[in-house]
Amino acid sequence: MTVLVNPKALVDHAPRDFKMLIDGRWSEGTADPIERVAPGHGVVVSRFQAGTRADAERAIAAARKAFDTGPWPRMTASERSGILLKAADLIAARAEELAFLDAVEAGKPISQVRGEIAGSVDIWRYAAALARDLHGESYNTLGDGTLGVVLREAIGVVSIITPWNFPFLIVGQKLPFALAAGCTTVVKPSELSSGSTVVLGEILEEAGLPKGVVNIVTGTGAEVGAVMTSHPDVDMVSFTGSTGVGKLTMANAAQTLKKVSLELGGKNPQIVFPDADLDGFIDAAVFGAYFNAGECCNAGSRLILHKSIAEDVVKRVAALSEKVRVGDPLDPQTQVGAIITPQHLEKIAGYISGAADGGADVAHGGKALDLGRGQFMAPTILANVTPDMPVAREEVFGPVLSVLTFETTAQAIEIANAVDYGLSAGVWSKDFDTCLTIGRQVRAGTVWMNTFMDGASELPFGGYKQSGLGRELGRHAVEDYTETKTLNMHIGGRTNWWMPQTEKLA
Known part of the structure; x- marks a missing residue:
């Protein structure tokens, strides 16, 4: 069954202009903005800033500073969790606005997008819970003179690159878990469907996220994404998109041996x-x-x-x-x-x-x-x-x-x-x-x-072979944005290695 598109559906909708969020400030780019023509209606619905390499570098510098000297990684898990929970509530409050943007920019059925926004709210709340459960290990079985402690520390600055087909849902499968771990981020949504991600920046500001923790740079992969995947001040890249671009992302990240998480194509x-x-x-x-x-x-x-x-x-x-x-x-x-x-x-x-x-x-x-x-x-x-x-x-x-x-x-x-x-x-x-x-x-x-395409925030998601690397969602999702550090502590005096064996016996 096919139904004609309503030509009056967007007649009263003036194109919405969006800015970029860099270091807690909303800024415009230097190039002409990107105009998004609604694929289901044939009219311009949004204008995004065409970010440049310089914009991406400013955003990375802001995220680096926020991680190295800012409060976010040093907050208690309870404090970070509280901000994520507030963000989830604000997403729910603006759900219809977010659904409208994804529907017109990506051509998605509005009823479907409403379900995706509701699912995103659940993911943000789940990530908030995981923030308080992140922990390391201790080993007191290594002998009387040794205590081992394994810490989990936020990996640092994370570049998050998301696709056009699920603009809000997929950023929700990445960003809240990175934030729960204590990371700072630079986010680049697709230049075809950036609107809901930019609104998310407004939501996170209102939720109390410190400046520089989330930076949002709109623009193309060639201009912005290339910098985000290769810059030495970025510690990890989380990318969702095609397998071809995923391979390019991995090659760029290999220049500085960044950690890479890739969710790519499927033929299911x-x-x-x-x-x-x-x-x-x-x-x-x-x-x-x-x-x-x-x-x-x-x-x-x-x-x-x-x-x-x-x-x-x-x-x-x-x-x-x-x-x-x-x-x-x-x-x-x-x-x-x-x-x-x-x-x-x-x-x-x-x-x-x-x-x-x-x-x-x-x-x-x-x-x-x-x-x-x-x-x-x-x-x-x-x-x-x-x-x-x-x-x-x-x-x-x-x-x-x-x-x-x-x-x-x-x-x-x-x-x-x-x-x-x-x-x-x-x-x-x-x-x-x-x-x-x-x-x-x-x-x-x-x-x-005996079912298909069911899902839940608790269940890991990711692929084998050329469908990607790593997993999103699930109880280990926050851990993906961490490094482990071993503290090997010696108790009491230490035997001198250089002392001859005969002297030790004497």
């Missing part, structure tokens, strides 16, 4: 056996493929179906796909919004046409949609896909579902693992022996069993 399978609850799976297949218009690293973009049920499943998924509501991101009934840019829409269309030329069948959709304004892609199902096709191996990042088949469990596992990615996977079977076999042998950071 759902493996379905004949005894599965197909009613539940059909809904999960449609949700997993089309959530966020498929512009999601966790998208369930590969269905790996047992051959005996493949034809029936494809028909049922296609029938439900027909009911998916594509349209105006600001309509609360919309389920699939706009594609982020015209160029990305062309890329998605290229994968579909390439698959069709290679022998795949377009079982549903396959075309861009003209809804009057913006750029939209019809939910698409490609059947008879083979594992060697680019559409089966590469991240399309659009509402495109590739269907492959298997006959044995070993074959299903082989197909699932035969890609460069390993972010997540799903398995559907009423036999839990089958689920556990798949869960243990598929190389992915998360494996859902």
Whole structure:
């Protein structure tokens, strides 16, 4: 089901101008601002400062000073936790404003974004709790003359670089944990969807965060991100984005051997056996493929179906796909919004046409949609896909579902693992022996069993292989932003090493 975009949805909305936050001051850049055209409405909705290398360097210097001499790393965990909790309350109070910005700048359905903001509030509160639980270790078993203490200390200045597809949610998976550890930060949101992150800067100021602890620099990766990933005063980089840019980030960070956390691409399978609850799976297949218009690293973009049920499943998924509501991101009934840019829409269309030329069948959709304004892609199902096709191996990042088949469990596992990615996977079977076999042998950071794309702040998130390094969320998330330091304490006199053995015996 498609619905025309309401041309009057933004008629009374003047473009909003945003500044950068550097060392506790809101500042403008020296270059012309970046104008963001709403992908679902075709009008300018935001203007962001085009940060420069000099702006990034000022922000890094501010974060360095705030870490080395400022109060934040020296506060008690209770004090830091209190500020994070206040920030969570303020996020909740401004939820509708934040949701509107992400919806218009990224083309996301407003109802979906409201859920993401609520999830972010929970993450900030969870991080606040972890701040008070961060601790080291002690060893009094090393002999009468030795006591060992292992400290956990904030790693220092952290560069946080976030993508356009989940502007507020993903900064929430990084920033509160870095702050809970006592780090200071420089944050660069995507130049396509910076608004909600800049508003977060206002929220953190109101919550009482000291100046220089969070600096927000808007702009491009080439101009701002390159400095943030290579500057010697940065101790760690936390990046979410494409695998290609993640490799570049890692190479930049290697110049000074920074710690790197990377959450990158995915080509996530759902493996379905004949005894599965197909009613539940059909809904999960449609949700997993089309959530966020498929512009999601966790998208369930590969269905790996047992051959005996493949034809029936494809028909049922296609029938439900027909009911998916594509349209105006600001309509609360919309389920699939706009594609982020015209160029990305062309890329998605290229994968579909390439698959069709290679022998795949377009079982549903396959075309861009003209809804009057913006750029939209019809939910698409490609059947008879083979594992060697680019559409089966590469991240399309659009509402495109590739269907492959298997006959044995070993074959299903082989197909699932035969890609460069390993972010997540799903398995559907009423036999839990089958689920556990798949869960243990598929190389992915998360494996859902008889569900898909569920999550909680308590559960770690991250990938195997070229899906990234490290984990976000979970009870160890704060520890990722720390270094361990050993204090080896000797009690009493120490034997002189240089003294000859005969003198020691005498």
